[in-house]
Amino acid sequence: MTSFPKSSKPHYLKKDEFLSPLKEKSVKQEVIDELVKITKESRKLEEKLLKKRAANDRVSL
């Protein structure tokens, strides 16, 4: 027998068997603001790394 026995029927889960609905479905604006801040930092970092990589490429040429 293989580790993956042949199955012809899908596994449907019962209500709340795997996940329960969240009490709070949405996040507050502060969370979005913080995420915007992180992505701005991430963009800056990406640009810095790209410049660094380009400089390294020039040196190796």
Added chain:
Amino acid sequence: MIGFHYSDNLQNTLLRPFIFVDNDVLTELQNNPELVESLTTALNSRKLYLHPLTEFESLRDIPFLETRLIKERFLNSPLFKKISRELYVEFLPKFTDNALLLSSIYTLKQYKGDSSYVDLMLAGMLISLSDKGALLTGNAKDFPRCVFDVLSVINVDQEDGHMKAFCIVGFNKEKFEKCNSDLQKLELK
């Protein structure tokens, strides 16, 4: 904020309790604060579930510590609701069975796409969640129409004048059962 347009049924789709996010969406969001603002507004600041394999995909291939740390801060945002590895592992055999069955259906239906292992495992979980689950993705082609429906589309304006389309895809039990019945008939022959 950059502009966005969405299909009329988006609010209805957002009623589904478990909406997951695909890695391509995370990649798009990671360095794009304008997109974060637009997409979260379109989704009513809705929390998005993060599958452990999506998290894995998001964290792989990062050689720099600085990048890794900022990625962790991004993924740790309360916008993303993580599923614990322990809980996921408990249900892994069921999701794997579904994924394997689905892969046979894709082949039977001559799906020409290129579903990765992670796509198949996500799909296997979406089968289990049935009409309670959905996935926000920019790669709807990885979830073929023989089994999945595009429930809603969100188009976001890009700075270069182009538009980026994000879809919310959901499992269609009726279509799946029909495909599975075709598969079982073929195997009986």
